[in-house]
């Protein structure tokens with residue numbers, strides 16, 4: 348299938364899109380329709396010449412925004428639509444061609460992702476209005492981690508919570524971990540072996556991947572578990588909720604909101620959730636920004652070290668996401684906290700590998716585990732999985 352795939356990531360008031368050709372060199376048309384449903388709704392994007400545009404869409408809903416996106420396709424009509432779906436539960440271990448039964452199964456998992464799955468379903472419905480003839484494929488953030496063994500995905504909770512309510516670890520950022528670990532296997536002399544990946548963006552997660560299969564990951568039932576993130580706390584004592592409720596009278600909604608939206612880098616620093624600003628403030632001697640940086644990096648190193656237990660052999664570590672791809676400071680700090688692992692960082696390569704560059708950062712000639720920066724390409728991976736799903740369906 349050579350015609351382009353339209354990749355859609357639909358939130359409750361936004362649609363991110365990218366039109367992706369099978370030729371990786373072909374320019375992508377991409378953008379975001381945001382603030383949908385309000386008078387400030389607008390479409391921001393890039394055309395094939397790389398020029399940026401902003402188009403006001405006052406009062407537009409998802410269907411109207413998709414019609415405008417269609418007008419911006421410069422006559423390159425997609426052959427299929429690939430949807431990013433946050434939660435596929437245990438039902439989806441790979442991408443699926445969307446039909447009524449797939450829609451129903453996504454609906455069933457909505458309880459596990461109440462903010463995301465309903466918005467994703469609304470996006471599918473709007474896309475079907477605008478592109479009724481096109482095949483639509485669901486690509487799940489959780490699917491890549493369905494290869495995790497029970498020892499990694501089970502919580503030590505009563506069995507019926509798992510069996511009857513699906514309470515287990517699922518993991519997220521699956522398309523990113525799948526893409527960067529496969530790419531490391533292609534680029535590295537080590538091939539597809541044992542890789543640790545750190546996806547560090549606004550959301551952050553680590554994974555352990557053996558022969559292209561996820562063995563463990565830091566996120567769990569929800570994307571709140573694991574690392575310190577922009578505004579999310581990551582791991583806390585599970586007793587914290589009861590403590591806050593009993594001692595401060597906080598409601599569950601308030602606790603959920605604080606842990607998801609007011610914690611992480613923002614909560615620790617009291618300043619910002621943005622790593623660039625944390626780095627600047629830390630550099631200027633701001634104590635809480637320095638603490639935020641320390642906790643952030645220590646928790647990444649601790650998570651990577653823990654996940655190494657999931658691998659029979661360690662071939663290397665991969666950094667990706669806005670922070671992983673652009674922050675030599677974070678990469679150096681994390682690796683300095685893992686002295687027993689034998690990573691040897693080349694400082695010049697570390698400083699030079701930023702702004703979308705792919706590269707190996709370890710000193711030449713050593714034969715310990717390698718260090719890679721691989722810019723993630725979640726949209727490209729969704730387009731690839733969409734094509735694969737359509738080409739292999741029986």
Ligand code: ADP
Pocket residue numbers: 547548549550577620621622623624626668669670673674
């Ligand atoms: P999302 O998870 O929303 O896709 P990104 O992957 O774009 O987010 O990552 C956003 C994070 O990357 C922000 O914390 C931002 O500060 C950080 N970042 C981007 N560029 C740099 C940089 N040059 N140095 C440090 N951090 C950066």
